Amino acid sequence: MPRPSLKEKIIAAGVNTLHERGFAAAGIREITTDAGVPQGCFTNHFKSKEAFAVTILDRYHENTQAIMDRTLRDESRAPAQRLRAYFDEITTWLEAAGWRYGCLVGNMSLEMPEHSEILREHLVDVCRSLTQSFASTVRAAQAAGEVRNDLDADDVATFLLASWEGAMMRMKVDRSPKPIEQFKRVLFATIIMNCDPQ
Template identity: 75%
Template sequence: MARPSLREKIVDSGVRTLHERGFASAGVREITAEAGVPQGCFTNHFRSKEAFGIAVLDRYHERTQAIMDETLRDQRLPPVARLRAYFDTIMEWLDAAGWRYGCLVGNLSLEMPEHSELLREHLVQVCRSLTASFAEAIRAGQTSGEIRSDLDADDAATFLLASWEGAMMRMKVDRSPLPLEQFKRVIFTMLLIP
Protein backbone atom coordinates (compact mmCIF):
# COMPACT_ATOMS: atom_id res chain seq x y z
CA MET A 1 0.00 0.00 0.00
CA ALA A 2 1.34 3.45 -0.91
CA ARG A 3 2.37 5.81 1.84
CA PRO A 4 0.09 8.82 2.29
CA SER A 5 1.38 12.04 0.75
CA LEU A 6 2.62 14.78 3.06
CA ARG A 7 -0.44 16.85 2.09
CA GLU A 8 -2.72 13.98 3.16
CA LYS A 9 -0.84 13.62 6.43
CA ILE A 10 -1.28 17.34 7.12
CA VAL A 11 -5.00 17.26 6.29
CA ASP A 12 -5.67 14.11 8.34
CA SER A 13 -3.75 15.51 11.28
CA GLY A 14 -5.52 18.84 10.77
CA VAL A 15 -8.92 17.26 11.36
CA ARG A 16 -7.73 16.10 14.81
CA THR A 17 -5.84 19.32 15.58
CA LEU A 18 -8.68 21.67 14.64
CA HIS A 19 -11.17 19.50 16.50
CA GLU A 20 -9.06 19.56 19.65
CA ARG A 21 -7.70 23.12 19.56
CA GLY A 22 -9.84 25.14 17.16
CA PHE A 23 -8.87 26.92 13.97
CA ALA A 24 -7.65 30.21 15.44
CA SER A 25 -5.48 28.69 18.15
CA ALA A 26 -3.83 26.02 15.98
CA GLY A 27 -0.67 27.42 14.41
CA VAL A 28 1.18 26.13 11.36
CA ARG A 29 4.05 24.90 13.55
CA GLU A 30 1.66 22.92 15.73
CA ILE A 31 -0.25 21.57 12.72
CA THR A 32 2.90 20.30 10.98
CA ALA A 33 4.36 18.93 14.22
CA GLU A 34 1.17 16.94 14.82
CA ALA A 35 1.41 15.62 11.25
CA GLY A 36 5.09 14.75 11.69
CA VAL A 37 6.17 16.76 8.65
CA PRO A 38 8.58 19.68 8.20
CA GLN A 39 6.97 23.09 8.66
CA GLY A 40 7.85 24.13 5.10
CA CYS A 41 5.55 21.40 3.77
CA PHE A 42 2.55 23.42 4.84
CA THR A 43 3.21 26.28 2.42
CA ASN A 44 4.10 23.80 -0.33
CA HIS A 45 0.58 22.39 -0.17
CA PHE A 46 -1.61 25.25 1.08
CA ARG A 47 -1.48 28.87 -0.05
CA SER A 48 -2.97 29.98 3.27
CA LYS A 49 -4.28 28.70 6.56
CA GLU A 50 -7.74 29.44 5.17
CA ALA A 51 -7.10 27.06 2.23
CA PHE A 52 -5.93 24.48 4.76
CA GLY A 53 -9.14 24.99 6.76
CA ILE A 54 -11.21 24.30 3.65
CA ALA A 55 -9.24 21.12 2.91
CA VAL A 56 -9.78 19.93 6.50
CA LEU A 57 -13.48 20.79 6.32
CA ASP A 58 -13.77 18.81 3.07
CA ARG A 59 -12.07 15.77 4.65
CA TYR A 60 -14.35 15.96 7.67
CA HIS A 61 -17.38 16.31 5.40
CA GLU A 62 -16.28 13.25 3.40
CA ARG A 63 -16.19 11.26 6.63
CA THR A 64 -19.60 12.57 7.66
CA GLN A 65 -21.01 11.66 4.25
CA ALA A 66 -19.62 8.13 4.64
CA ILE A 67 -21.50 7.82 7.95
CA MET A 68 -24.63 9.16 6.26
CA ASP A 69 -24.22 6.58 3.48
CA GLU A 70 -24.13 3.80 6.10
CA THR A 71 -27.06 5.16 8.11
CA LEU A 72 -29.32 7.83 6.56
CA ARG A 73 -29.12 6.34 3.09
CA ASP A 74 -29.41 2.69 4.12
CA GLN A 75 -32.56 1.77 2.22
CA ARG A 76 -32.86 -1.50 4.15
CA LEU A 77 -33.90 0.48 7.24
CA PRO A 78 -37.13 2.41 7.75
CA PRO A 79 -36.50 6.20 7.57
CA VAL A 80 -36.82 6.89 11.31
CA ALA A 81 -34.44 4.02 12.05
CA ARG A 82 -31.99 5.60 9.59
CA LEU A 83 -32.13 8.90 11.44
CA ARG A 84 -31.67 7.15 14.79
CA ALA A 85 -28.75 5.13 13.39
CA TYR A 86 -27.03 8.31 12.22
CA PHE A 87 -27.29 10.04 15.58
CA ASP A 88 -26.32 6.87 17.46
CA THR A 89 -23.23 6.40 15.27
CA ILE A 90 -22.11 9.99 15.83
CA MET A 91 -22.73 9.59 19.56
CA GLU A 92 -20.43 6.54 19.63
CA TRP A 93 -17.61 8.68 18.20
CA LEU A 94 -18.37 11.53 20.61
CA ASP A 95 -18.34 9.08 23.52
CA ALA A 96 -14.93 7.77 22.44
CA ALA A 97 -13.70 11.38 22.41
CA GLY A 98 -14.94 11.93 25.97
CA TRP A 99 -17.77 14.27 24.88
CA ARG A 100 -15.18 17.00 24.26
CA TYR A 101 -14.96 17.96 20.60
CA GLY A 102 -18.38 18.17 19.02
CA CYS A 103 -18.76 18.72 15.29
CA LEU A 104 -16.00 20.39 13.31
CA VAL A 105 -18.60 22.09 11.09
CA GLY A 106 -20.28 23.62 14.14
CA ASN A 107 -16.97 24.54 15.74
CA LEU A 108 -15.71 26.29 12.60
CA SER A 109 -19.08 27.96 12.10
CA LEU A 110 -18.78 29.58 15.51
CA GLU A 111 -15.16 30.51 15.05
CA MET A 112 -14.75 31.73 11.48
CA PRO A 113 -17.58 33.53 9.66
CA GLU A 114 -16.51 37.05 10.61
CA HIS A 115 -12.89 36.45 9.68
CA SER A 116 -13.03 34.57 6.40
CA GLU A 117 -15.66 34.99 3.71
CA LEU A 118 -14.19 32.08 1.73
CA LEU A 119 -14.40 29.69 4.69
CA ARG A 120 -17.85 31.01 5.60
CA GLU A 121 -19.13 30.32 2.07
CA HIS A 122 -17.66 26.82 2.21
CA LEU A 123 -19.39 26.18 5.54
CA VAL A 124 -22.68 27.29 3.96
CA GLN A 125 -22.21 24.67 1.22
CA VAL A 126 -21.41 21.93 3.74
CA CYS A 127 -24.43 22.83 5.88
CA ARG A 128 -26.65 22.75 2.77
CA SER A 129 -25.34 19.30 1.94
CA LEU A 130 -25.98 18.01 5.47
CA THR A 131 -29.45 19.57 5.51
CA ALA A 132 -30.29 17.97 2.15
CA SER A 133 -29.35 14.55 3.53
CA PHE A 134 -31.63 15.01 6.54
CA ALA A 135 -34.44 16.32 4.31
CA GLU A 136 -34.16 13.23 2.11
CA ALA A 137 -34.64 10.95 5.13
CA ILE A 138 -37.51 13.08 6.43
CA ARG A 139 -39.28 12.98 3.06
CA ALA A 140 -38.89 9.20 2.99
CA GLY A 141 -40.39 9.04 6.48
CA GLN A 142 -43.30 11.23 5.40
CA THR A 143 -43.92 8.97 2.41
CA SER A 144 -43.86 5.86 4.60
CA GLY A 145 -46.16 7.46 7.18
CA GLU A 146 -43.60 7.46 10.01
CA ILE A 147 -42.96 11.22 10.04
CA ARG A 148 -45.54 13.99 10.23
CA SER A 149 -46.54 15.19 6.77
CA ASP A 150 -47.61 18.63 8.03
CA LEU A 151 -43.93 19.61 8.37
CA ASP A 152 -41.97 21.04 5.48
CA ALA A 153 -39.11 18.56 5.05
CA ASP A 154 -36.54 21.26 4.28
CA ASP A 155 -37.59 23.35 7.29
CA ALA A 156 -37.54 20.27 9.53
CA ALA A 157 -34.09 19.29 8.23
CA THR A 158 -32.72 22.80 8.84
CA PHE A 159 -34.15 22.72 12.36
CA LEU A 160 -32.78 19.21 12.90
CA LEU A 161 -29.22 20.22 11.95
CA ALA A 162 -29.34 23.45 13.97
CA SER A 163 -30.69 21.62 17.03
CA TRP A 164 -28.11 18.83 16.71
CA GLU A 165 -25.27 21.35 16.47
CA GLY A 166 -26.62 23.20 19.51
CA ALA A 167 -26.91 19.96 21.47
CA MET A 168 -23.28 19.14 20.61
CA MET A 169 -22.15 22.56 21.82
CA ARG A 170 -23.93 21.99 25.12
CA MET A 171 -22.46 18.45 25.26
CA LYS A 172 -18.96 19.96 24.99
CA VAL A 173 -19.66 22.36 27.84
CA ASP A 174 -21.18 19.69 30.06
CA ARG A 175 -18.86 16.90 28.82
CA SER A 176 -21.90 14.72 29.00
CA PRO A 177 -24.17 12.85 26.56
CA LEU A 178 -27.27 14.23 28.31
CA PRO A 179 -27.88 17.13 25.85
CA LEU A 180 -27.68 14.69 22.92
CA GLU A 181 -30.06 12.26 24.60
CA GLN A 182 -32.47 15.13 25.29
CA PHE A 183 -32.17 16.21 21.64
CA LYS A 184 -33.10 12.73 20.44
CA ARG A 185 -36.06 12.42 22.83
CA VAL A 186 -37.51 15.77 21.78
CA ILE A 187 -36.75 15.63 18.05
CA PHE A 188 -38.22 12.17 17.55
CA THR A 189 -41.31 13.09 19.55
CA MET A 190 -41.79 16.15 17.34
CA LEU A 191 -41.19 14.36 14.03
CA LEU A 192 -43.06 11.11 14.52
CA ILE A 193 -46.68 10.50 13.73
CA PRO A 194 -48.52 10.39 17.08
Protein backbone atom coordinates in the same frame (compact mmCIF):
# COMPACT_ATOMS: atom_id res chain seq x y z
CA MET B 1 1.13 0.03 -0.24
CA PRO B 2 2.58 3.42 -1.17
CA ARG B 3 3.45 5.73 1.69
CA PRO B 4 1.01 8.63 2.15
CA SER B 5 2.19 11.93 0.70
CA LEU B 6 3.21 14.71 3.07
CA LYS B 7 0.12 16.65 2.00
CA GLU B 8 -2.09 13.68 2.87
CA LYS B 9 -0.38 13.36 6.25
CA ILE B 10 -1.11 17.03 6.97
CA ILE B 11 -4.76 16.65 5.94
CA ALA B 12 -5.31 13.41 7.86
CA ALA B 13 -3.76 14.81 11.04
CA GLY B 14 -5.32 18.23 10.45
CA VAL B 15 -8.86 16.97 10.99
CA ASN B 16 -7.92 15.96 14.54
CA THR B 17 -5.78 19.05 15.12
CA LEU B 18 -8.56 21.50 14.25
CA HIS B 19 -11.09 19.40 16.13
CA GLU B 20 -9.03 19.28 19.30
CA ARG B 21 -7.33 22.69 19.24
CA GLY B 22 -9.75 24.81 17.24
CA PHE B 23 -9.05 26.90 14.14
CA ALA B 24 -7.81 29.99 15.98
CA ALA B 25 -5.56 28.15 18.43
CA ALA B 26 -3.96 25.76 15.95
CA GLY B 27 -0.90 27.40 14.43
CA ILE B 28 1.07 26.07 11.50
CA ARG B 29 3.71 24.74 13.90
CA GLU B 30 1.08 22.72 15.81
CA ILE B 31 -0.48 21.48 12.58
CA THR B 32 2.80 20.23 11.11
CA THR B 33 4.04 18.83 14.44
CA ASP B 34 0.84 16.80 14.82
CA ALA B 35 1.28 15.56 11.25
CA GLY B 36 4.95 14.70 11.83
CA VAL B 37 6.18 16.74 8.86
CA PRO B 38 8.59 19.70 8.51
CA GLN B 39 6.94 23.09 8.97
CA GLY B 40 7.90 24.19 5.46
CA CYS B 41 5.68 21.47 4.00
CA PHE B 42 2.59 23.43 4.96
CA THR B 43 3.24 26.37 2.65
CA ASN B 44 4.25 23.98 -0.13
CA HIS B 45 0.73 22.56 -0.17
CA PHE B 46 -1.58 25.28 1.19
CA LYS B 47 -1.73 28.95 0.20
CA SER B 48 -3.02 29.97 3.63
CA LYS B 49 -4.45 28.67 6.86
CA GLU B 50 -7.90 29.42 5.44
CA ALA B 51 -7.20 27.26 2.39
CA PHE B 52 -6.06 24.50 4.75
CA ALA B 53 -9.28 24.84 6.78
CA VAL B 54 -11.37 24.51 3.60
CA THR B 55 -9.52 21.29 2.73
CA ILE B 56 -10.03 19.95 6.25
CA LEU B 57 -13.74 20.76 6.08
CA ASP B 58 -13.94 18.82 2.82
CA ARG B 59 -12.26 15.79 4.40
CA TYR B 60 -14.49 15.99 7.46
CA HIS B 61 -17.54 16.28 5.21
CA GLU B 62 -16.40 13.20 3.26
CA ASN B 63 -16.21 11.29 6.54
CA THR B 64 -19.68 12.50 7.52
CA GLN B 65 -21.06 11.47 4.12
CA ALA B 66 -19.63 7.98 4.65
CA ILE B 67 -21.57 7.75 7.92
CA MET B 68 -24.69 8.99 6.13
CA ASP B 69 -24.19 6.29 3.48
CA ARG B 70 -24.23 3.65 6.25
CA THR B 71 -27.24 5.15 8.04
CA LEU B 72 -29.43 7.78 6.35
CA ARG B 73 -29.11 6.15 2.92
CA ASP B 74 -29.42 2.55 4.10
CA GLU B 75 -32.72 1.62 2.45
CA SER B 76 -32.82 -1.73 4.24
CA ARG B 77 -34.03 0.24 7.27
CA ALA B 78 -37.22 2.23 7.75
CA PRO B 79 -36.54 5.99 7.31
CA ALA B 80 -37.07 6.80 11.00
CA GLN B 81 -34.62 4.05 11.92
CA ARG B 82 -32.11 5.55 9.48
CA LEU B 83 -32.30 8.86 11.33
CA ARG B 84 -31.85 7.14 14.68
CA ALA B 85 -28.93 5.11 13.32
CA TYR B 86 -27.20 8.29 12.15
CA PHE B 87 -27.53 10.10 15.46
CA ASP B 88 -26.55 6.95 17.37
CA GLU B 89 -23.39 6.43 15.30
CA ILE B 90 -22.29 10.03 15.84
CA THR B 91 -23.10 9.69 19.54
CA THR B 92 -20.78 6.68 19.76
CA TRP B 93 -17.96 8.80 18.32
CA LEU B 94 -18.74 11.70 20.68
CA GLU B 95 -18.62 9.32 23.65
CA ALA B 96 -15.26 7.91 22.52
CA ALA B 97 -13.95 11.49 22.42
CA GLY B 98 -15.11 12.06 26.00
CA TRP B 99 -17.88 14.46 24.97
CA ARG B 100 -15.18 17.09 24.30
CA TYR B 101 -15.04 17.97 20.61
CA GLY B 102 -18.49 18.18 19.04
CA CYS B 103 -18.87 18.78 15.31
CA LEU B 104 -16.06 20.37 13.31
CA VAL B 105 -18.58 22.19 11.10
CA GLY B 106 -20.25 23.77 14.14
CA ASN B 107 -16.93 24.56 15.78
CA MET B 108 -15.60 26.23 12.64
CA SER B 109 -18.83 28.18 12.21
CA LEU B 110 -18.35 29.70 15.66
CA GLU B 111 -14.64 30.38 15.17
CA MET B 112 -14.79 31.66 11.59
CA PRO B 113 -13.00 35.01 11.24
CA GLU B 114 -15.46 37.78 10.35
CA HIS B 115 -13.47 38.74 7.24
CA SER B 116 -13.14 35.19 5.88
CA GLU B 117 -15.67 35.07 3.06
CA ILE B 118 -14.00 31.97 1.56
CA LEU B 119 -14.46 29.99 4.76
CA ARG B 120 -17.99 31.34 5.33
CA GLU B 121 -19.12 30.36 1.83
CA HIS B 122 -17.61 26.90 2.23
CA LEU B 123 -19.41 26.38 5.52
CA VAL B 124 -22.66 27.44 3.83
CA ASP B 125 -22.09 24.78 1.16
CA VAL B 126 -21.33 22.06 3.71
CA CYS B 127 -24.39 22.94 5.81
CA ARG B 128 -26.55 22.97 2.69
CA SER B 129 -25.32 19.49 1.76
CA LEU B 130 -25.99 18.13 5.27
CA THR B 131 -29.47 19.69 5.28
CA GLN B 132 -30.29 18.16 1.90
CA SER B 133 -29.29 14.72 3.18
CA PHE B 134 -31.58 15.10 6.19
CA ALA B 135 -34.41 16.43 4.00
CA SER B 136 -34.24 13.42 1.70
CA THR B 137 -34.62 11.05 4.64
CA VAL B 138 -37.40 13.17 6.16
CA ARG B 139 -39.35 12.99 2.87
CA ALA B 140 -38.97 9.21 2.87
CA ALA B 141 -40.17 9.14 6.50
CA GLN B 142 -43.19 11.29 5.60
CA ALA B 143 -44.07 8.93 2.75
CA ALA B 144 -43.86 6.03 5.24
CA GLY B 145 -46.06 7.85 7.77
CA GLU B 146 -43.20 8.25 10.24
CA VAL B 147 -42.92 12.04 10.15
CA ARG B 148 -45.82 14.49 10.25
CA ASN B 149 -46.92 15.49 6.77
CA ASP B 150 -48.01 18.96 7.87
CA LEU B 151 -44.35 19.92 8.25
CA ASP B 152 -42.14 21.02 5.36
CA ALA B 153 -39.31 18.50 4.91
CA ASP B 154 -36.72 21.24 4.31
CA ASP B 155 -37.85 23.04 7.46
CA VAL B 156 -37.58 19.82 9.47
CA ALA B 157 -34.10 19.14 8.04
CA THR B 158 -32.93 22.68 8.87
CA PHE B 159 -34.32 22.29 12.39
CA LEU B 160 -32.61 18.90 12.79
CA LEU B 161 -29.19 20.24 11.83
CA ALA B 162 -29.49 23.41 13.93
CA SER B 163 -30.77 21.52 16.99
CA TRP B 164 -28.16 18.77 16.65
CA GLU B 165 -25.34 21.32 16.37
CA GLY B 166 -26.71 23.15 19.42
CA ALA B 167 -26.92 19.92 21.42
CA MET B 168 -23.30 19.11 20.58
CA MET B 169 -22.23 22.61 21.54
CA ARG B 170 -23.90 22.29 24.94
CA MET B 171 -22.43 18.78 25.28
CA LYS B 172 -18.93 20.24 24.85
CA VAL B 173 -19.58 22.82 27.57
CA ASP B 174 -21.05 20.30 30.00
CA ARG B 175 -18.73 17.44 28.96
CA SER B 176 -21.81 15.31 29.33
CA PRO B 177 -24.07 13.24 27.05
CA LYS B 178 -27.18 14.75 28.63
CA PRO B 179 -27.83 17.39 25.89
CA ILE B 180 -27.49 14.69 23.21
CA GLU B 181 -29.90 12.40 25.05
CA GLN B 182 -32.38 15.26 25.48
CA PHE B 183 -32.18 16.12 21.78
CA LYS B 184 -32.96 12.54 20.77
CA ARG B 185 -35.78 12.14 23.30
CA VAL B 186 -37.57 15.28 22.12
CA LEU B 187 -36.96 14.54 18.43
CA PHE B 188 -38.37 11.02 18.59
CA ALA B 189 -41.26 12.02 20.84
CA THR B 190 -42.51 14.93 18.74
CA ILE B 191 -41.50 14.97 15.07
CA ILE B 192 -40.60 11.37 14.31
CA MET B 193 -43.25 8.71 14.97
CA ASN B 194 -43.31 4.91 14.80
CA CYS B 195 -39.72 4.63 16.03
CA ASP B 196 -39.31 2.92 19.38
CA PRO B 197 -37.33 5.09 21.84
CA GLN B 198 -34.13 3.70 23.25
